[in-house]
Amino acid sequence: MSDRARHIPEATVARLPVYLRSLAELVDEKIPTVSSERLAEMAGVNAAKVRKDLSYLGSYGTRGVGYDVEYLLFQMSRELGLTHDWPVAIVGAGNLGSALANYGGFTQRGFPVAALFDSDKAKVGQTIHGVEVHHTDDIAPLAKELKVGIGVIATPASAAQDAADKLVQAGVGSILNFAPTVIAVPDGVSLRKVDLALELQILSFYQEHRDLDS
Amino acid sequence: MSDRARHIPEATVARLPVYLRSLAELVDEKIPTVSSERLAEMAGVNAAKVRKDLSYLGSYGTRGVGYDVEYLLFQMSRELGLTHDWPVAIVGAGNLGSALANYGGFTQRGFPVAALFDSDKAKVGQTIHGVEVHHTDDIAPLAKELKVGIGVIATPASAAQDAADKLVQAGVGSILNFAPTVIAVPDGVSLRKVDLALELQILSFYQEHRDLDS
DNA sequence: GCTCGCTTGTGAACATGCGCACTAGCGTTC
DNA sequence: GAACGCTAGTGCGCATGTTCACAAGCGAGC
Numbered sequence: 001m002s003d004r005a006r007h008i009p010e011a012t013v014a015r016l017p018v019y020l021r022s023l024a025e026l027v028d029e030k031i032p033t034v035s036s037e038r039l040a041e042m043a044g045v046n047a048a049k050v051r052k053d054l055s056y057l058g059s060y061g062t063r064g065v066g067y068d069v070e071y072l073l074f075q076m077s078r079e080l081g082l083t084h085d086w087p088v089a090i091v092g093a094g095n096l097g098s099a100l101a102n103y104g105g106f107t108q109r110g111f112p113v114a115a116l117f118d119s120d121k122a123k124v125g126q127t128i129h130g131v132e133v134h135h136t137d138d139i140a141p142l143a144k145e146l147k148v149g150i151g152v153i154a155t156p157a158s159a160a161q162d163a164a165d166k167l168v169q170a171g172v173g174s175i176l177n178f179a180p181t182v183i184a185v186p187d188g189v190s191l192r193k194v195d196l197a198l199e200l201q202i203l204s205f206y207q208e209h210r211d212l213d214s
Numbered sequence: 215m216s217d218r219a220r221h222i223p224e225a226t227v228a229r230l231p232v233y234l235r236s237l238a239e240l241v242d243e244k245i246p247t248v249s250s251e252r253l254a255e256m257a258g259v260n261a262a263k264v265r266k267d268l269s270y271l272g273s274y275g276t277r278g279v280g281y282d283v284e285y286l287l288f289q290m291s292r293e294l295g296l297t298h299d300w301p302v303a304i305v306g307a308g309n310l311g312s313a314l315a316n317y318g319g320f321t322q323r324g325f326p327v328a329a330l331f332d333s334d335k336a337k338v339g340q341t342i343h344g345v346e347v348h349h350t351d352d353i354a355p356l357a358k359e360l361k362v363g364i365g366v367i368a369t370p371a372s373a374a375q376d377a378a379d380k381l382v383q384a385g386v387g388s389i390l391n392f393a394p395t396v397i398a399v400p401d402g403v404s405l406r407k408v409d410l411a412l413e414l415q416i417l418s419f420y421q422e423h424r425d426l427d428s
Numbered sequence: 429g430c431t432c433g434c435t436t437g438t439g440a441a442c443a444t445g446c447g448c449a450c451t452a453g454c455g456t457t458c
Numbered sequence: 459g460a461a462c463g464c465t466a467g468t469g470c471g472c473a474t475g476t477t478c479a480c481a482a483g484c485g486a487g488c
Binding site: 035036037047048051052054055059061062063064065066067 | 438
């Protein structure tokens, strides 16, 4: 590990939360150490990959023994930025937006809903799960003031790009898009998507071909 | 394209639904043909990738002109298995499961909810969005009878693996997992996951490191 | 304090995916 | 019917990601 110059590969980053969850389970079970093999089994990947992934974080294992569960959990939380809260802004106070705001596990996992936005003036002023709904025109000043780092887009597809633009303008660096459409963000802004229809269609492909090829 | 021996790469399969959506938009706008460049812009990818992806489906473009939108849309729908319905079974009739069952766009996109299952006997017999809730013990016979190809897991993490096992036993070949846990399925069964906490944690990582490195 | 079993950390081969840059070829214009 | 502009299709080198296999090294047991 070249000290500090370490750039963690994207594929690894995407797996870290899975390891984290496995480690949390092990802590619950009061298991003090874990081998890469056991962790691999829990995370549903191969052991070599676990070792390589963890090696990007530093040399936290002990040969012949394994990894200290609590210590690794702490290091990983730190690396993932989970040692402090990340206030989240949700754009779109419709079905999905409200459901997300009402979902407690959100706040509980360190992502408190700091603000809700909607373009419908009838919704502005309402309170959902203790959070007031503001107008989308106020995203920039409010999100800045509340130090929102992560924005969630829960609007219809047609409003998604506009929501993204406003979040970016507010200095939000990470966006999670639930709208079934492709949105563009400038370099340096992280973007991930959750798209139900897309997932089903991908499964449909494999299902169809399983049938054809059999 | 070597006729018929074509194995479409996973990465390509995952993009096909995005192209499909773009094509549907073009049809709505009554635009008859589209170039790889335009389609790439709409799908948020690079033009060479679009051409390579589409070439796996066959040689459906015309040099100097582009792709016939309606024809490509049809071919792609066929390839994705979207020319017929895929009955879906949802396991877990809690908040998420009910929301999914109530979400009309599901059926509308060719994935009708054929059955709902829950392990809570108090919920069995209830009707959600016109679909009766059955007990999880009845997954195997019922899912077979209803020719369910795709199963959706909307249970708590602790019940997810059991749900998956029962779906597999029922002959379901594709599973979409919403439970925040890793589940194992036999070879030949497709598995995709939707995990909110995971996505937020990944974003948190990049957010944290953007701050550190600046 | 030596040996042995066990597990990490990693070099290197292999696989997959990406994108440039070029060729093939269609349609239009003159 | 020749020439030209435009766009699909693709070969190839590069980047990323995965996996194997092995050396390094810790700790238990004697």
